[in-house]
Every structure is written in structure tokens, then in C-alpha cells.
Amino acid sequence: MRSIGTRLAAWYALAATVTLACLFVVGYQLLQSYLIHGLDLLNAAEFEQIRARLGPDYKTLTSEVINQRIRETTEYASVLFYIDIHSEQHGTVFYSSNLQGRAIPDIPGKHTYDAAIAGVGELRVAEFVLPPFDVTIATSASQVRKVMEGYIEVCSALLAAMLVVSVIIGFGLSRLALKPVRLIRETANRIRSDNLSERIPVGQVRDEISELARLLNQMFDRLEYSFNQIRRFTAEASHELKTPLSLVRLQAEKLLVAGDLSAAHEDAVQMQLEELARLNRIIEELLFLSRAEARVITLDLKPLDPERFLHGFAQDARVLAEHHGRQFVLTREGEGTVAFEDKRVRQVLLNLLANAVDASPRDGVITLRSSLAAGLWRVSVEDQGPGVPGEQRERIFERFVRLDNRGGDDKGSGLGLAICRSIIELHHGRIWAESGADGRGLRVVFEIPATQIAVDTTKGPAEKTRPAPELA
Template identity: 30%
Template sequence: MKFFRTIGGRLGLAYAGFSLATLALLVAYFYVRLGRASDYQADRFLDDEYSEMEHMLLEGGDDLDAELVLVARFHREVQLFVVVRDMAGTVLQHTENVQAGDFPLSEAARALPAGASIRREDGFVGPVPVRMRIRHLVLPDGTSRLLQVAISRSGSLNARERYLAQAGAAAVPFLALALVGGYVVARRAIRPIDSIAAAAARIQGTNLSERIPLRGSGDELDQLAAVLNRTFEQLEESFRRIRDFSGSASHQLRTPLTVIRGEAELLLKEGIDDRYAARVATIVDEAARLARIVEQLLFLARVDAEKVDVGTESVDLAGIVAQGLRRLEPCVATKKLRVEERREAEPRVRGSEALLATAVQNLLDNAARFSPDDGRILIRYGRRGDRVTLEIEDDGEGIRPEHRGQVMERFFRVDVRKGDGAGLGLAVANEIALLHHGTLSVEDPREGLGAHLRLELPGA
């Protein structure tokens, strides 16, 4: 259950378990005390009645039988049983509530020497549990008798059973109250942790200057918040240095790359030896690729510095896609790709045409790069309420579910051995979508097994 996966739930369960164990110990303690008290009272009563019966038997009164009748009737509620036997075990006299065969005689009792006794022996008189006392008496005339006096333990045992039943019935609401009470107490105790977690979750790469507020109590939770704040300070400084380095390096690389590319293109135009033409062409292509990476890094640096201006002009996504496809014509022709467009709504949005063109171009480049030869790129325009959707689906290997949460991260590449990208294309497209109050998401493919990306933006 989800409830018991939370700290509050587990602490509540532990509290309830501890309370239940405490209750069980208390119940056991009072059960033992109740049993001892009942046995003590029964033993005292048994001793008193035994002494009286022994006295009457030794006196040899003629009215012993009548006395036994009165004893049985007078003590009907507590069920007192009396039996007098000879040493052979034959019942000579007994109270009227005893049948001769119901009262057992143990071998230890038969072997008692004269004057010896068994002070406590538990047994049964018929179905009735009893505690008895037995003694070998020698009467004044020299004859031996076994005197058995027993008292029923039914009342004591029934009282214990009722006690356990009542304790068990009380344990259910007690356990429920302990569980709820433990959860409430635990939630109050860990509420500051929830506040710390919520504050930490709000702190991301774009707002590392935010800090977790301290309560001023100086307890362990305040110490934890202080440690996290120091960690965020270090992260903020590290991010600042990385942003500064990325921006500075990109600016420094832009001019040399432009010069290298320009000089190489000039060599190709002027004509050079065929032995070097292919190599110079490679230099041009690689310089262009590095220039794109530099531009993407510069853009991300401006995003981090919040220096990107998003316009509010009306932009036709279909026109932007058409421009992007024209740039991809060499790749499409080389890989013999089929491009299909399906328009379900007018794809007009508001924003910066230049930024949206960059985002769309990155999505198209991604689809073309990972599509196999003779594959297909499917482009859909749709609408969801007041938002316009652009979906691009290819026939490549697709994006595994475990990677979908990472493909928007900077420099993330599923397989560095495949493709020539730097892992920035989708990150840049995602930042552009966020700047336009939109989203870029990875969806399950509708047709085929490739990647399915959906760009959703507010409609114009």
C-alpha cells in the first residue's frame, strides 16, 4: 500500500506495533495477576473447608453424611466436592454432587503414607476442572482414610477467558487509534522535512539562488537545511562558472570557425588539386557542424542568463517546416526518405519565428539523422483546445521509455557511437518551447517503431 511507503505511514505502523506490544504485555501481566489472585482465593477457601472436613472426620461424628449434604448445597455456587475413601480407593462417603466414578484418585494419592498429604493437585470431577487437597488420615480407631476435598476452578477459568475476550475486543479500536495517532504524530514530526523537500524541489538550474528557509530551532532539521543550502551555494557557483565558460568559449570559437569555413570554401571555389578537394570539403562540413554547436551553446548561455527575447508575431509552423525540409533535401535524397504531411488544423502560433525555426529544424534534423534508408518522416499539424501541436515521427530505432526523461537534457546521447550530434538539439528545442510557454514531449509512436516528438505551443 502506498500509505505504508511513506515515512509517516511507517512511523505510524511502528508506533501502533509498539503500542500493541505494550498492550499485550499489560494484558499478559494482569492475566497472570488475575490468575494468581483467583488461585490464592481458591486455595484459602479450599484450606478452610479441608480443615473443617478433616476435623469432622477425625471427630467421627455420626452426622458426617448429613454435613456433607449441607456442604454440597451450601457451596453450590462454588461447587465444593468432598469424598472419603478407604485405602483401597473405595468411596465411603461423598457430597451429593459427586458420582463415585467422577472423582479421580491418582497413583500418588494411593501411595500416600499415614499423615502425608498432597496440598495442591489439579484435575477434573467429571467435566468440571477442580483443585483438590488429599490427605491420608488415621482415625482414632486406627483405620486409615483418604480425604479428598476439591473446589471447582470453572469460575476462575471463565473469568480469565472473559478477560482475554474483552482485552481482544478492546485491542481492535486501540490498534486503530494507535495507528491514527502514530501517523498524526509522525506527520507533525516530519512536516519540516516535507517543507525542506518542497523547497529543494523548487531549486533548479535556473534558480539556484533560492535557499531553504531555516526555522531557527537549531535542531537536526535546521542543520540538514543548512547543509543543503551550502550545497546549493556550491552548485550555483559551479553553474555560474560553467555558464561563463560556455559563453566565453563559444564567443571565442565563433570567429575562428567562421574564418576556417570561409577560407576552405574559398579554396573550393578557386579550384584546387582533386587530391585535396575532398579533404577541404570535409573541413567545410566539420566547421559548419562546429559552428552549429557553438550557436547552440551561445543560445543556451543566453537562456541561462535570461537574455532571450521572445516576440509575439504570428508564425506559420507549416512555412517553417517547409524551410526546414528544403535544408534537408540533400539528406532526404541520399537516404531516399519519404516525407508525409498531414494537416488537421491551421498551424499558426505566436512567438519568435527565428527561434521556432531553430526548434523545428532541430526536430527535423533528428528525424532525418536516425531514420533508416528508404524510411519515412511523418509530420502532423493538429490542435488541442487553444494550443497548436506539431508532431514529427520517424522510422528509426525510437527512444526507449527509460531514456525519455533524459533526451531533453543537455549533451545527453543515447548511444555516442551513433550519429554526429552533440546532444544539444533536443535540449535547445525544449528550451525554445518553454520560452514560448509550450512543451516538447516524447510520445509513444502511433505508426511504426521510431521516435515520436510532439511540440505544443499556444495558438495565434
């Protein structure tokens, strides 16, 4: 049982049922002893009646008279009592006919006890002395047994009902008791890098849970501070690096233009320029990501026709794909307009296309699908490459994550998909990766709401992207 709520409910139900069971056991003992005591009182009352009927001069009476008197006394109660009166001197002076010739068992040293006679049943026996006679009176205990059996049946039903009710009450109580914990979990779950200022609400009551919430909030304070430091550092470092980098590039270009370098030196400077361009691109991308995180990027959203936009993109994409020996296919469904910034979405598609080209085998088909339905524009780019294992598909959207799955001379920096995610989230959409058709290749999908009511980039992304269920 993983849930604390379930465990609490189970413990509560167990404790309540066991307590009730103990009470029933005590009740059973008490009830049984009261009933048996009642039988003993009955036997004693019958004895008193016999003694009264015999009178104070019973010692002078003959056995026949005694028998006669007792028979008259006990006639009415012959179904209730089993009586045996005997003495050493006179032998048996009275013996109830309902005993059917069987003797009442005797337990030496005991005056009241339980016994059973075959054909008669269970009896409660009491022995009395009426000198010189020993009087043994027994009464049927079968009613007591029936009452006790009924008690057990009722108690079992009550215990079963108690178990069900206590499980329900236990669940209710545990839900109530764990409500603050759920609140902490939900809030903590919402707190992410783009939402670090949110805090867990702390109640007025000072208990263990509010103390935990306070400690977690303090931890979030420290985390937010560290995150902000890192963000500021990235933004400032990228910004500060740009100027010296441009100077180095200018110097290198100047050296090339001067034309007094040897062929080997010219190659070296050329290589430096290429690496500088790459470095510049990384800095630009980091700056973009920092600004997107700081929500200072404003999109130029216009209602556009995705069909026209994709038609233009497909022409370039086809040329690019064919240049690398890949095929490019575009499929479109649905009509309408979508508010998006074409430059940014084009950047996303180019990133996805570049990844697909890198991953595809020669002559591999890269498919771009677009569908516009139910207020959602959905676009996917699918290739026939090696794909990405399920557990890594979310990771590839993190910065600088590059998997060793494309082989060859991979010069990527691992920022492409992080930028794609930022751009799509700025459009209040989401992006994720899944496996391609038949489990082959990779399909990267993004969705953008067709109509965005408020174009407000100061708001956070609508929802952090999460992988959608696999289609294939």
C-alpha cells in the same frame, strides 16, 4: 518495505501490540491467581463452618452423629462443595453425594491443588486436618476457567483493535516526524540547473534534520557556484572564440579569392572553410543556449495563426524531404491563434525535420501533425527510422548527446534538440520524444500554451520537460 514511514509505523504498531500482549499475560496470571485464591478462601470458610457445627467435643461423637451434623451443615451448599471426611481409625465418616461415588484425587504433600474428576469437572481442592479426621473440601473451578476464557477473548479483541489503531497512529506519527524530510525531498527535487538558487527551508530548532538541511544547502551553494563558473566559461569561451574564428575565415577566403593556389591547396582551404562554418555554427548554438539559460533572450511573441505558419513551413519541408528522397505529410486540426515567435518555432521544426530526414529510410514518410485544442497547441514530427530506445529518449535533449543509431556520415553536433528544448521552454511549453506509431520510428512532440498571458522571459520555464506516456 521501502518507505521509512511504513517501517516506523510497523515498528510502532508491533511495539505497542507486543507491550499490550505482555500486560495481558501478566493480567491473566494475576487474575487467575486471585480467583483461585478466592476458591481457597471459600473452601477454608466451609471448613470453619463444619468445625463450628461439630463443636469442640466432636471427638466424643459417633460417626453417625458426625455424618448427621455435617449433612445438615452442607445441605444448602451441596452444589458448591465436594466434601470427604475420613480418618484411619473410623474410615470415611462423611462423603458428599454430589461426588457420585468418585474419590477426590489426593496429591501427597500439597494442601491446595487443582484436580479433575470425570463427570464432575475441574475442582479446586483444599485439605484440612481436624484430628483425628482428614477433611478434604473441593469446589468447582469451572467458573474460573470460563472467566479466564472470557478474559482471553476480550484481550484478543483488544489486541486486534490495538494493532489497527497503532498502525493508524503509527502512520500519523511517522508522517508528522518525516514532514521535514518530505520538505527537504520536495525542495531538493525542485532544484535543477535552471533553478539553482532555491534552498531548503531550515527551521529554528537545531536537530538532526535541520542540520542535514543546512549541510544540503551548503552543498547546493557549492554546486551553484560551480554551475555558474561553467556557464560563464561556456558563454565567455564561445564569445571569445568568435572573433579569431572570423579572422581565420576571412584569411582563408582571401586566399581563395587571390586565386594563386594549386588545385590541391584550394581543396584544402575549401575544406577548412567548411569546418570553420561548422565550428561557427556550434559556437552560435552554444552562445544561444548560454543566453537562454541566463534568461536574457526576449521572445518576440505575437498571436499568430498556426495554420498559415505551417502551410508556409510545409512547402519548404516538402522540398527538403523530397530532395533527400523522403515523403512529407502535414495534418492539421483545430483553429485559433497562438502566441509564438515564428522564427524560433520554425528553427525547432527545421531541427526536428533534419533529424527525421537523417533517420528515415529512403521513401520513408515524415509526418508533421498539428492540433490546437483546449488552449494547447501540440505539434509532432514523426519518422519511420530506427527510433530511440525508451531509456535514451530523455538523454537526446542534452547537449552533445548523439546516439550511434542513424548510421552514415552523421555530421551533427548533438546540439539541435537541446536548442529545441530551450526554445520551447522559452515559450513556456514542453517537448519530449516518444516512439512512433506501432512502436516504429521516433515522434518528437512539443506543446505550447495557446495564450501566454505574460510574455516574461526573465521567468524560468514553466516546467522542465518530461516524457509523456507512450501513445502507441
